[in-house]
Amino acid sequence: MLSEQSVPVVRATLPVVGAAIGDITQLFYRKLFDDRPELLRDFFNRGNQANGEQQQALAGSIAAFAGMLLERSDERPDAMLARIANKHASLGVTSGQYKLVHEHLFAAIAEVLGDAVTAEVAAAWDEVYWLMANALIAAESGLYKEAGAADGEVWRSMEIVERREQTPDVVSFLLRPADGSPAGAFRPGQYVSVQAELPDGARQIRQYSLSAAPGGSQWRITVKRARGAAGPQGEVSSWLHETARAGDLLTVSLPFGDLVLGEDEGPLLLASAGIGSTPMLAMLDHLAATGSDRRVIVVHADRSPADHAHREELRRLVDAHPSASLHLWYETGGDAGAAAGQADIGALDLPEGLTAYLCGPLPFMRSVRDELLRRGVPAAAVHYEVFGPDLWLGQE
Known part of the structure; x- marks a missing residue:
């Protein structure tokens, strides 16, 4: 947690840093790639840099982490960063790279905020950065160890x-x-x-x-x-x-990712849209292969039956499970047993003790999550996967 002397400084400056964080992250990446152009060529996703999503995700993660340090000082924020740590591990990120990020990030903060970055402010935000970085380094080291790999050797x-x-x-x-x-x-x-x-x-x-x-x-x-x-x-x-x-x-x-099927026997909701069906297929396939009798509610939305990848495989896996039900929505085109339009889980019977896994476009996942929370499903029981930078971080 933050030291006593840093808490009031971060609290007082968070609105200023938050208002400028978009400019800071843009300048940070520009400085980083000017210094190390090979990182943009061979490491960072050039598409996410071009459309600004990586900058948004970094800004959101810093602001969310700082906010959690202030508002939930008695909680370890490691869980919030698990998704980032898994993504980093899948890229082979090592602890030494955090020093490079620190150098260019704080140069960008000083340039954007100018005289507002006093020695006291710099020290407080340096503490925020290293609390976040060290939590990620520890999590990533654990992931490498669990995978049986040396740090970065994936x-x-x-x-x-x-x-x-x-x-x-x-x-x-x-x-x-x-x-x-x-x-x-x-x-x-x-x-x-x-x-x-x-x-x-x-x-x-x-x-x-x-x-x-x-x-x-x-x-x-x-x-x-x-x-x-x-x-x-x-x-x-x-x-x-x-x-x-x-x-x-x-x-x-090596495989990484924190959207993983739990080992308890409670009921499940597997909700996906478009290519977001892929992790759900692995979960369903595993449940069928292990003879599980957990109740499973499968929800999938797609543009049309012709756009639905693995459509027949999904049906076979649901049919092979004794306690599974399938609910399909297609925006266009008919299909037996499917509804027209966008997914609507409002009318589904949701059992007590449900654990939900979501994957698909952010608007789809937000809509499903909002409905689940409205129906009384605890936020901790709703898990999601984002393809690309996590623009949802900090909104849970």
Whole structure:
């Protein structure tokens, strides 16, 4: 927690820092990439830099962390940062990189806020930064240890065993280690990073959920192509769709992610929209493979039946589960047993003790979460996964 001398300083300056945090994070990334251009080329997502989402996510995480230190001083904020730590681990972030971030972030703060950054203010916000950084470093170290890897050593070569077109915009890949070793275990709901060497020489990294149950000799990822995206947005998904074929090798990380299926026996809600169905498929597949009889309410929304990747597989998995029910919504196009329009869980029978897992576009997840909270589901029982920077951080 913050020291006694820093609390009043951070409380007094948080409105000023918060109002300027967008400018600070933009300047921070500019300074960072001017100093280390290879980080933009080979590490940070160029699409998220171009559309500003990474800057928004960093700003939101700093403001949310500082606010929690002030308002919930008796709580450890590590849980709030678990999603960031897992994403960092999937990229191979190491503790030394936090010093580089600190250097350029505080240079940006001083430049944007000018004379307002007194020695006292700088010391207080330095404390905020290192509390956040050290919490992440500790969490990431634990994740590496749990994965049996040295810090940052998460990458290996995997061969594409099979490529399968799921829809015109979605393709799945079966992967196995190129050295013949076992694919390895993971928890249903986790994702891996894929590093793509693009035509301009950049090595861009993106995360994809593992979309089938653990336990086999192979992993499966499912990739939606981002059509119509400008500039670098969608460049890795397009590269995979256009070039990746059976027999090719991909550089893939170990599995990470905090949206993982709990091991209790309580009822579940698995709610997804679009490509957000992928972690839910792994959860359902795992439940079927282990003979679970937990009650499972499956909700999925999509543009149309033709756009719904793994549609028949989802039906088969639900049918194979003795206590599962499926609720589908399509915006356009008819499908037996599906409703028209956007998902509406208001009329669903939600049992006591429900745990909910959400994945899909932010408006979808916010709508479902709001309805769950209105129906009395505790906030702690609602878990979510965001593809890309977490623009929801701090709004829970």
